[in-house]
Amino acid sequence: MTVMEQRGAYRPSPPPAWQPRTDPAPLLPDAEPYRVLGTEAAAKADPELLRRLYAQLVLGRRYNTQATALTKQGRLAVYPSSTGQEACEVAAALCLQEHDWLFPSYRDTLAVVARGVDPVEALTLLRGNWHTGYDPYEHRVAPLSTPLATQLPHAVGLAHAARLKGDDVVALAMIGDGGTSEGDFHEALNFAAVWQAPVVFLVQNNGFAISVPLAKQTAAPSLAHKAVGYGMPGRLVDGNDAAAVHEVLGDAVRHARAGGGPTLVEAVTYRIDAHTNADDATRYRGDAEVEAWRAHDPIQLLERELTERGLIDEDGIATAREDAEAMAARLRERMNQDAPLDPMDLFAHVYAEPTPQLREQQDRLRAELQAEAEAEEGTAR
Amino acid sequence: MTVMEQRGAYRPSPPPAWQPRTDPAPLLPDAEPYRVLGTEAAAKADPELLRRLYAQLVLGRRYNTQATALTKQGRLAVYPSSTGQEACEVAAALCLQEHDWLFPSYRDTLAVVARGVDPVEALTLLRGNWHTGYDPYEHRVAPLSTPLATQLPHAVGLAHAARLKGDDVVALAMIGDGGTSEGDFHEALNFAAVWQAPVVFLVQNNGFAISVPLAKQTAAPSLAHKAVGYGMPGRLVDGNDAAAVHEVLGDAVRHARAGGGPTLVEAVTYRIDAHTNADDATRYRGDAEVEAWRAHDPIQLLERELTERGLIDEDGIATAREDAEAMAARLRERMNQDAPLDPMDLFAHVYAEPTPQLREQQDRLRAELQAEAEAEEGTAR
Amino acid sequence: MTTVALKPATMAQALTRALRDAMADDPAVHVLGEDVGTLGGVFRITDGLAKEFGDDRCTDTPLAEAGILGTAVGMAMYGLRPVVEMQFDAFAYPAFEQLASHVAKMRNRTRGKMPLPITIRIPYGGGIGGVEHHSDSSEAYYMATPGLHVVTPATVADAYGLLRAAIASDDPVVFLEPKRLYWSKDSWNPDEPQTVEPLGRAVVRRTGTSATLITYGPSVPVCLEAAEAARAEGWDLEVVDLRSLVPFDDETVCASVRRTGRAVVVHEAGSFGGPGGEIAARVTERCFHHLEAPVLRVAGFDIPYPPPMLERHHLPGVDRILDAVARLQWEAES
Amino acid sequence: MTTVALKPATMAQALTRALRDAMADDPAVHVLGEDVGTLGGVFRITDGLAKEFGDDRCTDTPLAEAGILGTAVGMAMYGLRPVVEMQFDAFAYPAFEQLASHVAKMRNRTRGKMPLPITIRIPYGGGIGGVEHHSDSSEAYYMATPGLHVVTPATVADAYGLLRAAIASDDPVVFLEPKRLYWSKDSWNPDEPQTVEPLGRAVVRRTGTSATLITYGPSVPVCLEAAEAARAEGWDLEVVDLRSLVPFDDETVCASVRRTGRAVVVHEAGSFGGPGGEIAARVTERCFHHLEAPVLRVAGFDIPYPPPMLERHHLPGVDRILDAVARLQWEAES
Numbered sequence A, B: 001m002t003v004m005e006q007r008g009a010y011r012p013s014p015p016p017a018w019q020p021r022t023d024p025a026p027l028l029p030d031a032e033p034y035r036v037l038g039t040e041a042a043a044k045a046d047p048e049l050l051r052r053l054y055a056q057l058v059l060g061r062r063y064n065t066q067a068t069a070l071t072k073q074g075r076l077a078v079y080p081s082s083t084g085q086e087a088c089e090v091a092a093a094l095c096l097q098e099h100d101w102l103f104p105s106y107r108d109t110l111a112v113v114a115r116g117v118d119p120v121e122a123l124t125l126l127r128g129n130w131h132t133g134y135d136p137y138e139h140r141v142a143p144l145s146t147p148l149a150t151q152l153p154h155a156v157g158l159a160h161a162a163r164l165k166g167d168d169v170v171a172l173a174m175i176g177d178g179g180t181s182e183g184d185f186h187e188a189l190n191f192a193a194v195w196q197a198p199v200v201f202l203v204q205n206n207g208f209a210i211s212v213p214l215a216k217q218t219a220a221p222s223l224a225h226k227a228v229g230y231g232m233p234g235r236l237v238d239g240n241d242a243a244a245v246h247e248v249l250g251d252a253v254r255h256a257r258a259g260g261g262p263t264l265v266e267a268v269t270y271r272i273d274a275h276t277n278a279d280d281a282t283r284y285r286g287d288a289e290v291e292a293w294r295a296h297d298p299i300q301l302l303e304r305e306l307t308e309r310g311l312i313d314e315d316g317i318a319t320a321r322e323d324a325e326a327m328a329a330r331l332r333e334r335m336n337q338d339a340p341l342d343p344m345d346l347f348a349h350v351y352a353e354p355t356p357q358l359r360e361q362q363d364r365l366r367a368e369l370q371a372e373a374e375a376e377e378g379t380a381r
Numbered sequence C, D: 001m002t003t004v005a006l007k008p009a010t011m012a013q014a015l016t017r018a019l020r021d022a023m024a025d026d027p028a029v030h031v032l033g034e035d036v037g038t039l040g041g042v043f044r045i046t047d048g049l050a051k052e053f054g055d056d057r058c059t060d061t062p063l064a065e066a067g068i069l070g071t072a073v074g075m076a077m078y079g080l081r082p083v084v085e086m087q088f089d090a091f092a093y094p095a096f097e098q099l100a101s102h103v104a105k106m107r108n109r110t111r112g113k114m115p116l117p118i119t120i121r122i123p124y125g126g127g128i129g130g131v132e133h134h135s136d137s138s139e140a141y142y143m144a145t146p147g148l149h150v151v152t153p154a155t156v157a158d159a160y161g162l163l164r165a166a167i168a169s170d171d172p173v174v175f176l177e178p179k180r181l182y183w184s185k186d187s188w189n190p191d192e193p194q195t196v197e198p199l200g201r202a203v204v205r206r207t208g209t210s211a212t213l214i215t216y217g218p219s220v221p222v223c224l225e226a227a228e229a230a231r232a233e234g235w236d237l238e239v240v241d242l243r244s245l246v247p248f249d250d251e252t253v254c255a256s257v258r259r260t261g262r263a264v265v266v267h268e269a270g271s272f273g274g275p276g277g278e279i280a281a282r283v284t285e286r287c288f289h290h291l292e293a294p295v296l297r298v299a300g301f302d303i304p305y306p307p308p309m310l311e312r313h314h315l316p317g318v319d320r321i322l323d324a325v326a327r328l329q330w331e332a333e334s
């Protein structure tokens, strides 16, 4: 049939396939970050939860300062501190059930520890004695991910697999504002939405990717506005308000567990310390900004709420701080011991079975080490 | 200052950095694809433009059928037809000024030809005599891009460079619905928005990525809803309505040229033919769907509008079809001649200067070819 | 027991059968990729799997290779055995970071706690008239990435046996399918119990005494043809099919070269920085005093893969192989 | 004219100076990458450039490597000469598709019409106690990709001269900066007119007669140290610094090996599928009858790069090099 012949039959009509599949309105974030502390919503918060969050925040801050101190003593190769971001770190761990999974980025040691991983094992990567120091299956915590955004598709695949197996598992994946620019962020969110995988994406927007401020990272109204483009809800929360972060994440986790699919949560926070101990933040930001954020400190916010509502007293605060000091002391002591090292580990886990080539290389290193040891003995004698 | 000491100074406040930078509302697409033909808006359309679009659509359709026929005759290695999508192809070319740039995907030979590139040169990739057959600088058309979405960052970089040089250049990049899932799509849109680069992204949502329907590609309300996540406007248009596509793209191009930054345009259309001549579309879609879309044919839509408003008569239609037949005849004739081939080209353009290693390899091939030729001569004699 | 006669089958059929059997044997095996479901893949290797096992076992993914491999990593973390299809060689590149930084390293990173039994199927190589990006031989990239197995079949039976072994492996395997052999036929009976080949073992496809052709994948049939042609010139060539590039079977290869004293490595991939350099170097290290001539390489040129009409000049053919054999310093013998 | 005395400078300083001079000489040169602006890069190589030339010439990009390289392709299409910084070796992998499928192929694809003069600076290699993904030696990937130049300096002067040459090249250059040599010092006067080194030329860093150490980048100082140590054992080693892996300087390398009759290739990258295979194979092809022993390789192990506390076991050091030299079949001589 030619174009001319078809003419009679033709009736103008909208494109046949057109039907928006999801209503965009409920996917859009609110204009302001959600807050609980200092607002009416705080009255509804569970006092026990608030106290638990508080204790964890204080522990977390102390962990950060202790770990940073350990870099100065050469006991850690590097430490990316989450000081100022403890509310996100702690809430991310506490909103999950035991059989859920956490996918941390390299900055999220605190969340890993809050989830139950041994505080020294959690530092293995940054200490430099191995890559991942904990068994990911023990507490269902994926390895700290250094390549940015790459752990997000892992979280999606794991959550999807669990759902296929009929398991009631939610995966929570953590990422920074900078990481949202990576292609893997995009691909992960899209897979999650298409598969309706039970995943919660937590973006800690701490204002910087090393030296690059958010304004050079995105022109979006907010990072949470990315969600609608995948067909998932986007939520915006005050990342220094532990009660708010816990609530928003908790809602998202429940939503995912109930089969509602993924959520993108943007927590607005700030990196108080430099990017890592090796970074010099004065090169790219002023004190005023940092001071403004210090006045919005997550521990202070929660402490004030607890104090004003009579949920904690000076003793309670002192106890939290003492517990934190005790934790720091234990950490110091353990970290001041040399890490056990076995060079043969280099070959043991590359494959299920070392290849013949790796065995040869292992033998060569073993011989070298033996020669070294003999030479040293010789010198010692 | 310890946490306790700071307490007195603390005043609750919203997170200091929080200020949405762009109002999301104007960035969101309308609920329905924009249409011109058959609506009141059509009255405002320039008759000359409509006639020009019509002639191009008819030419385009014929180019598609001719090229597909050439695959059957072994004159093309493969052809991804854009039958049904001619409105997008043609409007993409016509909305640009001469000094603007077009970044086509592998399906967009038609847009390339509509922009002025020689119809045979445009087919070089698909004919198989070389990769790109035209000089990209002659008509400011980038090579047809086979790896999906990869040409989008190129468009952004070029537009950004032009703006830095003070040149009044807009880049239009074409991509399919499937391609929007790639990381490069995300990264390109983000760079464009952050740099406020003069780029227009045209997504031809033709319902499928080979066999994969849109519902398995995204859960978004529309692909145009992705725009807000980058801070750029998203526009939705009936991709079979040439006047509407031309208007929406034209607006976006003017917006970009005026320094307003990038726009994402989703054109809702349909791939009437199989993915390529090598594909069997009956494996993944039914006739009913195809027929529904045939009733929404871009040529018919425009022809009806022109006819009803007395802007074209049977003669005009006949002329358009004759021009198309003449174009097809010329194309057939030229494509039926063997393409000139020089094996030495293999080495000539890998580097500005062939490396010593490539020269050796070239000499080896030259010797082989000579031996081959001598052997053939021997046989012939 | 009646013996079923062998019927000719294609490599594509054997691969499909291997996937089917693996999925039937183990519910943890999941196939995912672009167009692998309803369509059965652009090469039809996954044909029928979605129908038989459901969309959740054989899944059409969104179009994003890093996403495909990245989610496969997550699935493997949860105990599944994902088999990923990359549509063409060059379209695996977007997944390169996931491959190099996670797939290859996860077991090592976690001291063996978190192995990733992922099979990554990649149709590779040229010879089918594909336009650019559809004919790359990218094995050098994978060989240079510790933590991956790199496997490639050359026969119908090996296509089955090696793919089963790859899926059964607790390590990630890059499984390179020579796309121009998809329709190559062989006598093979899918209804007989099949051998699951061990990974890491080369086989001598043709015994000979004059020199060894060391090759793999799409170049194996070419080498066998060259060996036939070489008889006319008085050379009796041995042909070794590596099958597994990682781990490398030094034993089989070196035994052959020590016997023949001469060797040519043949592959489609570019010569410079390609697999042949590694192979020639390690054979020379191990067999130096047995070698009458340097190990030569016959490979693709060091150029981007040519357009369809010029690819025949690029691909190592019989003549080029015989030329190399002729340069193996035979005069030294006399 | 007064001659200015040479002052000690670091490789980092020379690189910064090369970027600065290139930007001053040619307004088409633009620097882009993560943190290259205000911060001056995590290694401070771009320090001061944004201040001197403005944010549009030295630009902090969003955090996305494919986006960085992809937009650089577009900028080069429009006549600019982008110099891209990848923050660390392993963080260049997300850009692999852009590199392999576009950067390396655009000139060839367009029959020379659309060259891409892009320099991709990648700090590479180990030895600085970096955690995983911060110490990869990824040169094998780039060597196996025709269309790219692959260059790596080992001295302060070469850092300047080669980087200027890379930026001046009309082809894409992967410029690998040995990060553990960033703070290595040398006498070098940035205020004197500098030599822009030609690409593709190796240099003999130390002449010797017993055997040739073929090396590049971070392993050059180690080889020089080994050569010194070897004197005690009676070996007089020649050290060739390749400087350019692509194109490869067969002439200089083979001239040396023909003279000495023995060779060891030394690099940090893993051995299997690494650069050493190619180098050993091509040297053997060309110098077979001059060789008293097979060309040996001293390289990193075939493992993911070790954690900081174990990296010393992985990196080729003086002892391992001397061991290899000892295995060069000296007894054959006597």
Ligand SMILES: Cc1ncc(C[n+]2csc(CCOP(=O)(O)OP(=O)(O)O)c2C)c(N)n1
Binding pocket: A107, A146, A147, A148, A175, A176, A177, A178, A179, A180, A206, A208, A209, A210, A271, A275, D034, D063, D087, D091, D094
């Ligand atoms: C793929 C990749 N590219 C680059 C880097 C180097 N890098 C490490 S942290 C960082 C900034 C991350 O910023 P953001 O995502 O905001 O997280 P934050 O550090 O603020 O927690 C960069 C660029 C990396 N780790 N991975």
Ligand SMILES: Cc1ncc(C[n+]2csc(CCOP(=O)(O)OP(=O)(O)O)c2C)c(N)n1
Binding pocket: B107, B146, B147, B148, B175, B176, B177, B178, B179, B180, B206, B208, B209, B210, B271, B275, C034, C063, C087, C091, C094
């Ligand atoms: C990076 C990449 N992955 C896979 C392919 C193989 N491929 C070619 S076309 C196609 C589908 C494209 O779908 P869409 O983007 O919707 O464009 P359309 O074909 O509908 O025009 C695929 C998967 C490719 N070309 N590039």
Ligand SMILES: [Mg+2]
Binding pocket: A176, A177, A178, A204, A205, A206, A207, A208, A209, A210
């Ligand atoms: Mg950040």
Ligand SMILES: [Mg+2]
Binding pocket: B176, B177, B178, B204, B205, B206, B207, B208, B209, B210
């Ligand atoms: Mg499509």
